[in-house]
Amino acid sequence: MKSEEADIPYYQQLKKVFINHIKNGKLSYGDKIPSERELADIYQVSRMTARHAVMMLEREGFVERRVGAGTFITNERIRWNTVTVNSFTKGMQDKGRAPSTKTLIMEEREADAQTAKQLKVSEGERLFYLKRLRKVDNIPLAIEVSQIPYRYCPQIEHYMEDNVSLYHVLHQYFDIQLIRQKQYMKISLASQSESTLLGVPDLSPCISIEGQAFAESGQPIEVSQTLARGDLVEFYSEPSNP
Known part of the structure; x- marks a missing residue:
């Protein structure tokens, strides 16, 4: 050479x-x-x-x-926009991908001190807790947890199921539109249970994201944690046109 x-x-x-x-x-x-x-x-x-x-x-x-x-x-890297507040499903479909979602946990939980502070609610307030496995083209991509004050979306569990967009349900049934988000990223090693879900070896490097999503009023609506495969995901920033 x-x-x-x-x-x-x-x-x-x-x-x-x-x-x-x-x-x-x-x-x-x-x-x-x-x-x-x-x-x-x-x-x-x-x-x-x-x-x-x-x-x-x-x-x-x-x-x-x-x-x-x-x-x-290995698999082609999958690009994931970190700026636009958009549902995972729509974002991947716009790229010609075939997204799917499997619900792992869906229940009510009490807000701990940190989550309550992020959502500007009282500690112990009821939250809608949703943990899902995200796939693209049938390949495990990320584990995602969302927590939302239950008073904003009562009975939301009746509308949520596999392959249904959380953001679509919030908008259609509860008139909640998320327009802005804040995210923090770091490298994290997948635990044994996380590795099993993602189909990677134990302690594989992953991208860990902690985020908040806000309504137009500025009120934080969602706190989320995402663990994405480091060997597949390529995050990028592309603000939408004004």
Whole structure:
């Protein structure tokens, strides 16, 4: 491999070659890539350079190693807009994806001190608690928890079921429209139970998001926690047109 930019290490150049092949469709999910020895021969680099490039691709979620089988291209990353207040279902459908949602827990709970402060309600107030597993194209993507003061949406459990948008139900049946959100992101390791739900190895790196969603009046309506797969999700910001 000949370097066009002498300051860029060969392993990074090789990694970039594979990422470009994935983005332009030359490589697709499930394709097997050459072995490290073959990569070294094809691109005229050392085996150590080839190994380093593959390790970086694996660490960033572009490939996965399968014992006894080789290294394969992983799932295409799914883009998730963090700015627009929109339902998960509609957002993914707009991208041509097939979203689905499975309800894990739906019940009433009492607000703890932190949640009460975020929602500007009294500690111990009844909340609607909803925990769901989000999938895209039948692939587990994220675990999502929503908590809303029950007085804003009494009997909401009668309208909620799998594959129904929470935001749509709030708007249609309770005249609540969420127009703004605040989110905090960090890297978190999935627990054993979370890993099982997401279909990833234990302690896999995930993106943890804590958020609040607000009505037009400025009143916080929802507190949410999302744990998204780090190997699949690509968050981005794209404000809607004024």
